[in-house]
Amino acid sequence: MNLHLFLLCLLLAFGLLSVMARSLLLAGISLAAASVSLTLVLFEMNAPWAGVFELSVCAGLITVLFVSTVSVVRREEQFIAENRLRFYSLPFFLAVFGMAFWLFAEPLTRALVPAVPPQVQINVGTTLWQLRWGDLLGQLCVFVAGALAINAFFRNKNNA
Amino acid sequence: MNPLLLPIFLPLIAAPLIPALSPRIPKFRELTGIFISIAVFIASVSLFRETAAYTVPWAGFGFDFTLRIYPFAAFILCAVSGFAVLVSLYSSVFMQSKPNADWYWFSFLITLGFANGVALSDNLVLLLFFWEGLLVTLYLFLALARENTECKATAMKALIINGVADVLLMVGIGITGCLAKTMSMSSIAVAPLQISGWGLAGFLFMALGAMAKAGAIPFHTWIPDAATDAQLPFMAYLPAALEKVLGIYLLSRVCLDLYSLNGSPAMKIILMTIGAVTILVAVMMALVQSEYKRLLSYHAISQVGYMILGIGTGVPAGIAGGVLHMINHAVYKSCLFLTGGSVEHRTGTTKLAELGGLAASMPVTAICFVIAAASISGIPPFNGYFSKELIYKGALDTGYTVFFIAAELGSLLTLASFLKLGHSVYFGKKPEAAPEVKEAPWQMLLPMGVLAGICVVFGFGAKLPITLLIEPSLAGTLSSLPEHLYGFHFDKLFLLVFAVIAAALLNHWFGVRSGGSPQKASEHIHHAPVLGTAYTLAKARVFDPYDQGMTLTFFLGRGLYVLDRVFDFLIDTLPTAITEYGALLVSKFHTGFYGYYLAWIMAGFILLALLVSYTGALP
């Protein structure tokens, strides 16, 4: 079992935990942990830039989450009765899916043999500024939209 | 303005004015009617010697607005408008106190316009258009004649019978047009079609349509009903004159211009048979009638048989005889109807049992009646004899003497029934209950007199109508009529007439003796062994195709209703139920629960994966 697979499984486990956790705080923490493991995966795959960006997102994400979680959670124990059966079905489906994927992995990987040989390495700068400036523009739009959305929601909350 | 358009459009333009203006202007409708008729007559006469054509492209596919004047058409035009003048004068007095007079005059003028259109039209589709237009006015005349429901039923009957006939005509025109690849009659006349294969169907349908208009069996059953239900001038105008003229005109054009009748002996026999049957059956029915107008209407049907017989012979004498008979018949038959009208106008009744001895008080009417009756019976020297003579000669020429015998027998019975009629109404004793009457007014006497006069003129000057009217009309389609065939001849046929007269007189004397009064002069025939049953059945309308057809339609209607319910279920109830079920099913699935929707997405993904892996599994 190589590192790569271990890290992926870790990612999956933390993700599962964050969905299934009963406590909001625990969910937030496991999400942060999942994000960290993703960063490690990226580093392991020799994509340092991607890893760095992911780390920054993780950091920002954790900050925001913790702040909002703390502000929302008033009491330690706040139980809302819900049907846990749905949640326990999640790992079950995950397992089923995993097995299915294991079975189909072989023909899939065979099918997805690259049609063209991989491109020559281009550095990040060229990629971002020349080849993918459209995506950057898109990203800017995401920021604008996100800011506006937050404004739309929480301004209202504050007013109300 | 092309003069050819006048006879058609002048009446059509004037007609709507009548319902609009006649409430405000007294006597407007009568004056308009008379003046327009006179104007059209003058226009027709002025076109008499011309040969011209007028074409306007109309609707593509060869449906052109083509008018053509040539001797035959001119002849018909003059005849139609001439009758219009006479009948309009007559109607101006007769219709004064009758209901719906506005609509009567309206229909009168429109009929005049359309009839002229039929005569002048050179395109088959245009002809059909005008022909079918006459149906509308026929319905108007009949439905609005009196304020009772019988006339509406008669109007419907006339409409349906004529409508069916017009459909046949339409089909025939369609086939003819397709076969000849043109709708222009004058183009087809250059090389008439053969009566074989589709041509047989085309000829048959067109001939049936034409004959139905003229009133042959089996399309005749509405005419006697109309005689009792409609106003009299209508009878004098349409069934007596116009319909015969137009119907025989079309029939002769079909047999001579559009198809070559001589090429099909079978068709000739069929036509002659229809003619002979019409003559005999109608005159047998006429003989036993006890009402003036009904009796006359049956005779009208009977005389059409002569015309069809004449044209069906295919020989020049017969055809000329048929066409001559057409005009002669129109003259004397309308004269007879007009006399009936005078009697009705003055005495208020037309039942033979209530009339009698009117010769003394209505002499002019009586004289006209006698002249016309003699004409219709084929007694020389009146016009009827000469046209009948030509028809007899034609029938003999074909070699089938049975038709000749039928025609002579028809003449005999015609004379017998007119002896009965004349004796009952004009000569003989006056019943006690009958009121004192005067002669009819001059507006009614004048047309009668003119027509009777024409009977005499065409009789004594028998060569006149032939050379003036018939020969030019049929020129080009017939080898010319040998001189010796027309005009007065002292031959076997002439002698035969006396035999017929003698036989009829004998029959009438016998009938009066056994019946007791002139009205009952035909009772011995009425109650003869086989004929008696036939007459009873006829009275019960068993032989009336229309009435039988109506009964059948009732059952058909029931059956169609059941079928309709089945279709309704299939088209309406079933799909609605299925849709409802489907919609309910769909709405059950939309629970609003997020997880459920997510499951759908996953299911959809799996489905997609399956579809993608199994290519071509779907249509």
Next chain:
Amino acid sequence: MVTSLPYFAFIAVPALAALACPFAARIKPRYADILANTALAVGLLTALSFIPEIAKPLTLQAWNMGTGLSVFNNDVFSLLMLITVYMVALCTAFYSIFHEMPDGRRGVWNALILVCAAAMCGVAAARDFFTLYVFVEVTAVASYALIAFEDRRESTEGALKYFFLTAPASTFIVLGVALLMLYTGGTSFGHLAQAMSSSGAGDSAVAIILGVMACGFMVKAGLVPFHGWTPDAYQSAPAPVSALLSGVVTKAAGVYALIRIALALRVIYPAHAANAVGQALMFFGALSIVIGALGAVYQRDFKRMLAFSSISQVGYIVLAAGAGTPLALAGALFHLFNHATFKTALFLNSAAVEKQTGTTDMRKLGGLEARMPWTALTSNIAILSTAGIPPLSGFWSKLIIIVALWKAGLQSYAAIAIFASVLTLAYFILMQSRVFFGKTPEHLAKVSEARAGMLLPPILLAAVMIAIGFYFPLLFSNLVEPAAKAFL
């Protein structure tokens, strides 16, 4: 190369205006409205002005690796999408002027609409699947905010469902893009085309990639069975947002990409027969048509009925796209545009009705034709056009689709399309009769016609429908056939 610059402007201008809107609103709330409408109007006119010069064929053009400027597309399809997006966004922004909301929020509202429009233009102009994905996400965020803008319980629920159901969709799309990157070394349309035309044994790979991507885009488009979010989101969103969503967001985010995929498939599959993904598209399209129509029939809320109707109509578009023949693709594009017009008109009218009467429940409405004649008229026209009644525009687009299906040998799909048209007419007539026809009940006797400004967009859209419908026969040989031929 230079011509891609204006396309960049189509994205940048609304985005900048969006940034400026909140500030403009601080000065005076109306300024935000004016700014938004002006920006969109200018954009629409510019887009329309490109029509004469555009003649580029609709191919997946090779991506030029040297210069970076050719990032944005410049063919007829993109132009059509741009025009559609600007038209619907303008109608929405114009209607918003009359929509009730607290003054302080106007700036954000208009800004969100502008961002949404900018993002959709980005989708339309993108020449790369990843770029397309990014802009699709922007659209999602902006739509989410717009749906939940008015803080009501059901609109929050609708927005949540929308977001959480399109999250897996985004997953699928990204997965597909990643597989594409793995397989071809790049994510642009050009790479895909290159890979498809060069490889012979790569059919299954292409099918997998496109299939996975198509799954994600089908969720965004609202096809059955991926449509769970559609009825709730459309029903609960504020009225102008429903128009925007139904009119362009689903089109831009989902259908556009599906049609691009269908175009890509034409590279190796000129006829539809052996095409796995195309067949799947057709199947889901047909399923959407039928289930959307059935779902709409017995709805009590007319906005929900319109939502199901949208599902059905999008099904038509995707069915035609899946068929893949040039005529079918032309029909799909035309129907896309037409649907934007009629659905926008219908939703805006429903907004007017809701505003004037206070309810969207059809059981409580009736006889509004006497009180709101213009609304009723434009609704009638839009409905007849949706159902495909000549001589309106909807008839022509449906006819083209059905004829194209028939000609391609897909008679059963054509039959389904025709049958669903009947259903469409049925439920729309139901809706019209319940809302507009008949006698006005007492509680609605005081209802007045919507304000002139609110009526203006539907009237203009109705005019567009009628104009296209009447002019279409004239334009057929000039527009449709070349467009069909342009699908190489």
